[in-house]
Amino acid sequence: MDEQSFPKSYNPSEYEPKIAHQWEERGFFKPENGRNTSGKKFSIPMPPPNVTGRLHIGHALTAAIEDILTRFHRLRGDETVWVPGTDHAGIATQAVVERMLLKQGKRRHEMGKEAFLKEVWKWKEEHGSTISNQHRRLGASCDWSRERFTLDEPYQKAVQAAFLHLKRKKRIFRGEYMVNWCPKDRTALSDDEVEYKKTTSKFYYLKYGPVVIATARPETKFLDKTIVVHPKDPRYKKLIGKTFKVPWLNGTVNARVIADTASSMETGTGAMTLTPAHSFVDFELAQKYDLPVVQIIDERGLLTKHAGEFAGQKAHAAREAIVEKLAKLGLVEKIDESYEHNLSVCYRCGTPIEPLVSKQWFVDLPALVKDTDIIRAIEKDEIRFIPARFKKVALHWLKNIRPWCISRQLWWGHPIPGDKSGDVLDTWFSSSLWPFAIVGWPNHSSDYEKFYPMSVLETGYDILFFWVLRMLVMGKVLTGQFPFNTVYLHGLVRDREGRKMSKSLGNVVDPLEVIERFGTDALRLSLVAGTAPGADMRYSETKLVGYRNFANKIWNISRFLHQSITAHDLAHAPHSSHHLPKEFAPYIKEYNELLAKVTRNLEEYRFSSAAEQLYEFIWHTFADKVLEDSKPYLKDNGHSQATQEAVSIFLLMSWKELLILLHPFMPFVTEAVYDRLRALFNAKPDEFLIIETWPTKQEVHNHLLR
RNA sequence: GGGCGGUUAGCUCAGCGGUAGAGCGCUUGAUUCACAUUCAAGAAGUCACUGGUUCGAAUCCAGUACCGCCCACCA
Numbered sequence: 001m002d003e004q005s006f007p008k009s010y011n012p013s014e015y016e017p018k019i020a021h022q023w024e025e026r027g028f029f030k031p032e033n034g035r036n037t038s039g040k041k042f043s044i045p046m047p048p049p050n051v052t053g054r055l056h057i058g059h060a061l062t063a064a065i066e067d068i069l070t071r072f073h074r075l076r077g078d079e080t081v082w083v084p085g086t087d088h089a090g091i092a093t094q095a096v097v098e099r100m101l102l103k104q105g106k107r108r109h110e111m112g113k114e115a116f117l118k119e120v121w122k123w124k125e126e127h128g129s130t131i132s133n134q135h136r137r138l139g140a141s142c143d144w145s146r147e148r149f150t151l152d153e154p155y156q157k158a159v160q161a162a163f164l165h166l167k168r169k170k171r172i173f174r175g176e177y178m179v180n181w182c183p184k185d186r187t188a189l190s191d192d193e194v195e196y197k198k199t200t201s202k203f204y205y206l207k208y209g210p211v212v213i214a215t216a217r218p219e220t221k222f223l224d225k226t227i228v229v230h231p232k233d234p235r236y237k238k239l240i241g242k243t244f245k246v247p248w249l250n251g252t253v254n255a256r257v258i259a260d261t262a263s264s265m266e267t268g269t270g271a272m273t274l275t276p277a278h279s280f281v282d283f284e285l286a287q288k289y290d291l292p293v294v295q296i297i298d299e300r301g302l303l304t305k306h307a308g309e310f311a312g313q314k315a316h317a318a319r320e321a322i323v324e325k326l327a328k329l330g331l332v333e334k335i336d337e338s339y340e341h342n343l344s345v346c347y348r349c350g351t352p353i354e355p356l357v358s359k360q361w362f363v364d365l366p367a368l369v370k371d372t373d374i375i376r377a378i379e380k381d382e383i384r385f386i387p388a389r390f391k392k393v394a395l396h397w398l399k400n401i402r403p404w405c406i407s408r409q410l411w412w413g414h415p416i417p418g419d420k421s422g423d424v425l426d427t428w429f430s431s432s433l434w435p436f437a438i439v440g441w442p443n444h445s446s447d448y449e450k451f452y453p454m455s456v457l458e459t460g461y462d463i464l465f466f467w468v469l470r471m472l473v474m475g476k477v478l479t480g481q482f483p484f485n486t487v488y489l490h491g492l493v494r495d496r497e498g499r500k501m502s503k504s505l506g507n508v509v510d511p512l513e514v515i516e517r518f519g520t521d522a523l524r525l526s527l528v529a530g531t532a533p534g535a536d537m538r539y540s541e542t543k544l545v546g547y548r549n550f551a552n553k554i555w556n557i558s559r560f561l562h563q564s565i566t567a568h569d570l571a572h573a574p575h576s577s578h579h580l581p582k583e584f585a586p587y588i589k590e591y592n593e594l595l596a597k598v599t600r601n602l603e604e605y606r607f608s609s610a611a612e613q614l615y616e617f618i619w620h621t622f623a624d625k626v627l628e629d630s631k632p633y634l635k636d637n638g639h640s641q642a643t644q645e646a647v648s649i650f651l652l653m654s655w656k657e658l659l660i661l662l663h664p665f666m667p668f669v670t671e672a673v674y675d676r677l678r679a680l681f682n683a684k685p686d687e688f689l690i691i692e693t694w695p696t697k698q699e700v701h702n703h704l705l706r
Numbered sequence: 707g708g709g710c711g712g713u714u715a716g717c718u719c720a721g722c723g724g725u726a727g728a729g730c731g732c733u734u735g736a737u738u739c740a741c742a743u744u745c746a747a748g749a750a751g752u753c754a755c756u757g758g759u760u761c762g763a764a765u766c767c768a769g770u771a772c773c774g775c776c777c778a779c780c781a
Contacts, residue, residue, distance in 0.1 A: 006740095008740080008741065009741075009743065010741095010743085196777095196778090196779080196780095199780085201780085203780095203781085213781075214781055215780085215781065216780050216781080217780065263781085264781075266781095267781045268781040269781080270781090271781090272781050273781095279780080279781095280779095281779095281781090339780090341779075341780050341781090342778090342779060342780070343780065344779090344780070352780090353780095355780090389710065389711080390710095392709075392710075393709080393710075393776070393777085396708090396709070396776095396777070397777080400777080400778085461776095462776095464776095465776095465777095492775095496718090498774090529720090529728095529729090530718080530719055530720055530728075530729075531719080531720080532719090532720070532721090534711090535711080535712085535719095536711095536712095536774090536775085537718095537719085538718070538719085540718060540719090540729095540730090542717085542718070542729070542730050542731090543718080543719095543729070543730085545729095545730085545743075546729055546730070546743095547729095548743065549741090549743040549744090550743090551743085552741065552743045552744095553740095553741070553743080553744090555740090555741080555743095556740045556741035556743090556744090557740070557741085558740085559740045559741075560740035560741080561740085562740085563740065564740080608720070609720085609721090612720075612728070612729095615728090615729095616728080623740090623741090624745080624746095627740080628745095631739090635739095
């Protein structure tokens with residue numbers, strides 16, 4: 001046998017890069033070059049990864065699903081485009097570059113903004129192509145000629161236009177409010193960028209004049225002078241409205257007792273003092289009662305002059321010293337050592353959040369939610385979520401939304417139009433414009449006219465709030481249309497023990513290493529098969545081995561056909577069809593059922609079912625039964641040439657169709673064997689599987705059935 | 707505190723109203739003839755628990771128990 005031209009086993013890395021290159025070079029990913037026979041369009045935006053990052057296994061899952069959709073629609077003759085790109089990722093990128101520079105002994109603030117940004121751009125130019133090339137390796141058939149970056153020039157214009165439009169409509173405003181502040185990144189954050197970490201800490205019960213108050217943060221309490229109790233609390237009723245001289249941290253303060261239902265009778269001692277500048281609830285009450293808001297902790301997390309002898313110290317670090325002073329003053333009643341609460345931390349760096357009052361820009365999301373009527377649209381399923389349970393999650397977020405703080409005290413990002421502070425916009429503000437900005441908005445370009453709104457938005461459920469819902473709102477308000485009406489949310493890929501992958505745990509899997517060992521197709525199938533939409537999955541090498549073997553099976557089925565069948569012309573099929581032995585008839589029926597099932601499952605986003613059905617049929621029906629049954633006819637043992645020919649043609653036609661069906665899932669091995677069987681398939685040099693035609697009902701086999 | 711998901715064969719998971727499924731593992735056997743990254747045959751589960759609806763329930767409803775996630779909350 002010709003071992004050299006058709007080796008016994010499939011070695012993915014020998015073919016994959018070459019095939020990926022050919023596809024792209026020939027322009028198969030561009031909608032302009034498609035068959036475009038169906039009269040339909042299919043467009044999908046790629047969730048832009050951080051420009052300076054590396055792909056992780058989650059990106060591989062995203063790419064796999066989106067590529068399956070893209071290839072499926074392309075094969076069906078839809079005018080198909082998958083638009084790729086990268087995100088400048090403000091905080092993350094700035095932090096990476098800052099760390100890199102620090103190793104060289106350079107500090108951002110010493111360098112100055114201009115020099116620093118130059119370094120970031122340099123870094124971006126050096127690393128920006130990594131992501132794209134990794135996507136190519138994953139077989140992503142996105143249109144690279146349309147690749148976008150959230151800080152490229154047209155995108156900047158889109159961001160400016162969006163900002164100005166919303167500002168004109170009074171849906172963006174500026175004001176001094178309590179915001180979440182990360183003292184390490186030294187920037188404001190939105191509510192969604194705060195995470196909660198279950199923590200056990202000390203809970204201090206402090207004597208404050210006529211009451212005892214409980215707090216976890218005594219270091220914020222220097223200027224407290226308002227006691228709040230519940231109006232119906234019998235313990236404190238008689239105190240309401242009275243004033244007291246209270247011995248406190250920096251001498252005696254005049255404290256007043258007010259009543260408000262915001263104070264709960266059950267929590268702590270039922271009495272609390274207000275710290276207007278460093279607590280969301282207290283700030284609101286301070287506004288309600290027109291109380292002064294004085295900053296105790298500054299933007300660097302240091303105590304201000306109001307802390308007296310503690311001024312200049314790190315607030316958190318000074319806590320024990322402050323408590324010691326309180327104790328000396330005889331003001332500490334008791335300390336509960338096992339107080340469990342949720343500490344709010346920065347989602348990027350894990351630093352405890354410091355709530356403080358700051359002048360920032362906000363998007364009036366509550367108003368936009370009303371303007372766009374998005375709640376009704378989701379309730380009526382005009383926007384559909386897969387899986388459906390995310391509908392409820394989305395509605396809950398939209399119904400409880402607060403204004404979105406969009407200004408960031410960073411250097412790397414979109415400048416805020418007309419703002420002289422030098423602040424930039426939240427990365428998520430720019431990415432909320434993604435599905436229309438990447439097709440040319442605010443211009444009504446041909447891509448915008450043709451591909452907007454997009455067909456579907458696919459991403460991980462972890463950025464439903466950050467990205468998906470904000471895109472929906474922004475799209476509707478800026479373009480008049482929701483940017484997509486189907487949202488497919490996939491789950492997280494965890495490690496083999498079910499833990500979340502993270503750098504600190506050291507359990508991050510590099511998809512490129514997996515590809516080296518098992519091949520891209522095996523990786524893709526292992527992420528898609530045996531999973532449920534929106535459900536987390538575990539990284540499994542067992543699965544990878546299994547699907548690597550499957551790719552080898554595909555290879556060897558092709559190898560068998562290559563060896564067993566000589567030149568037959570598919571065009572002659574109809575003439576020999578009635579010679580096909582009857583025993584193959586059930587397989588044709590089964591195949592037709594498979595075709596219907598796979599097509600429907602892909603239409604309905606059931607990738608796992610489609611993949612498993614193909615796996616099952618190709619391996620255990622086509623290879624194990626059909627090929628085995630065909631062997632006697634292919635050998636020279638008394639069957640007529642017409643019969644042999646009919647069997648051969650049946651096998652070839654079946655195989656070609658199965659390759660097309662499998663192609664969205666395993667693009668490389670299918671294209672590789674298609675190439676190997678070019679002569680048998682009577683395919684011209686410029687014909688590739690990627691642009692073949694998705695089989696329709698029984699087209700190939702009906703004339704073989706009599 | 708509110709919401710959601712999971713609990714199915716030794717392991718990892720599909721299925722979600724009609725006689726329990728897959729992959730891996732395990733047992734037995736085969737093999738110069740496409741593939742040992744193979745083939746054939748097989749063992750293996752009161753589908754977490756309790757009640758209910760139904761002719762019929764892993765599948766629907768109510769509840770319980772564990773595991774996990776999201777949201778709210780640093781009084």
